[in-house]
Amino acid sequence: MRRRTLMTATLAAGVLMAEIETADAQADPENTLYMDLKDGRVVIELRPDLAPKHVERVKELVRRGFYNNTPFHRVIEGFMAQGGDPTGTGTGGARELGYADLPAEFSPPNRARFLRGTVGAARTSNPNSANSQFFIMFAPAESLDGQYTIWGRVVRGMEYVDRIKRGSGQSGMVQNPDRIVRVQVAADAKE
Numbered sequence: 001m002r003r004r005t006l007m008t009a010t011l012a013a014g015v016l017m018a019e020i021e022t023a024d025a026q027a028d029p030e031n032t033l034y035m036d037l038k039d040g041r042v043v044i045e046l047r048p049d050l051a052p053k054h055v056e057r058v059k060e061l062v063r064r065g066f067y068n069n070t071p072f073h074r075v076i077e078g079f080m081a082q083g084g085d086p087t088g089t090g091t092g093g094a095r096e097l098g099y100a101d102l103p104a105e106f107s108p109p110n111r112a113r114f115l116r117g118t119v120g121a122a123r124t125s126n127p128n129s130a131n132s133q134f135f136i137m138f139a140p141a142e143s144l145d146g147q148y149t150i151w152g153r154v155v156r157g158m159e160y161v162d163r164i165k166r167g168s169g170q171s172g173m174v175q176n177p178d179r180i181v182r183v184q185v186a187a188d189a190k191e
Contacts, residue, residue, distance in 0.1 A: 027043075027045065027155070027186070029185070029186035029187035029189075030059075030185065030186075030187045031045065031046040031047075031048060031055065032044065032045055032046065032185070032186035032187075033046060033058070033062060033152070033183055033184070033185060033186065034182075034183065034184045034185075034186055034189055035067075035157075035180060035182075035183045036180070036181040036182045036183070037157075037160045037161070037163075037164070037178065037180065037181060038163075038178055038179075038181065039159075039160045039163045040157055040159075040160040041156075041157050041160070042154055042156070042157035042158070042160050042161055043154070043155050043156040043157055043186075044119055044152045044153065044154055044155070045152060045153050045155045046058065046059070046151065046152045047112070047150060047151055047152055047153065050105065050107045050111070050112050050149075050150050050151065051105035051107075051121070051149050051150060051151040052105070053102050053103065053105060054102055054105055054121050054130065054149050054151040055151050055152075057094075057099070057102060057132070058134070058151060058152075059185055061094055061099075061132055062183045062184065062185055063185060063188065064097075066086075066094060066097075066132065067083070067084060067132075067180050067183040068180065068181070068182045068183065069179050069180065069181070070083055070084060070085065070086050070088075070179060070180050071083060071085075071088040071174070071177035071178070071179050071180075072164050072165070072174065072177050072178050072179070072180070073085055073088040073089065073090055073173065073174055073177055074090055074135075074167055074171065074172045074173055074174065075164055075165065075166045075167045075172055075174050075177070076166070076167060076172035077138070077166050078138055078139050079137070079138055079139065079141065079172075080135040080136060080137050080138055080141075081135060081136050081138070081161060081164045082122055082133060082134070082135040082172075083133065083134060083135075083180060084122065084132045084133035084134045085132070085133050088177060090133075090173070093131040093132040093133055094131050094132035095131055095132075099131060099132065100131075101126075101128060101129045101130060101131050102121070102128070102130045102131065102149075103128045104123075104127040104128050104130070104149055105149045105151075106127070106146050106147065106148070106149060107146065107149075107150055108146060109142075109145035109146045112145075112150045113140070113142070113145050114137055114140060114141045114142070114144040114145055114148070114150065115137065115140045115153075116137055116138065116139055116140060116158070117136065117137060117153050117154035117155075117158050117161075118136070118137045118150055118152075118153050118154075119134055119135070119136050119137075119150070119151060119152035119153060119154065120134065120135055120137070120144065120148045120149060120150050120151065121133070121134055121148060121149040121150075121151055122134055122135050122148075123148065123149075127147075130149055134151070136154060136161050138161070138162065164178045165177060165178045
């Protein structure tokens with residue numbers, strides 16, 4: 001009985017790995033990001049069909065190494081993890097490198113929604129103020145649908161996003177935050 005259980009588990013693991021490898025092979029490497037966190041790799045499918053300007057900006061910044069070693073400065077349990085600000089204050093971004101803010105690319109809620117794993121562009125109260133900051137959803141948030149730009153979704157490694165250190169209070173600001181190790185466009189990935 002024990003041997004049969006072990007064989008079944010081994011077979012199931014093999015099938016799962018084959019499915020993951022097939023999915024990776026079918027993914028467009030130019031529109032896939034590898035985000036390495038302290039606990040493992042997060043794979044993000046980019047959505048140029050929803051937000052072409054945001055996707056272009058993200059890929060350009062990734063290729064410059066902009067996101068490497070940046071903190072998840074604001075992390076709210078049951079809501080989201082926010083990063084993309086090298087200063088870790090929530091006020092910085094790629095503006096300091098001469099990148100202008102991006103116009104909103106909101107999707108109608110019936111086309112794209114903020115669900116667990118959705119990656120969106122962080123901004124101020126001005127809808128056209130997104131720059132380099134982003135957030136990854138821990139849970140659905142209907143209130144964001146049609147209000148914030150969606151530029152990607154986690155397709156693998158959400159368990160590593162779940163392990164990002166949480167902030168405190170309503171602001172969710174994190175003391176000694178976890179950092180992104182490295183981000184690569186899959187087409188450029190060395191490993």
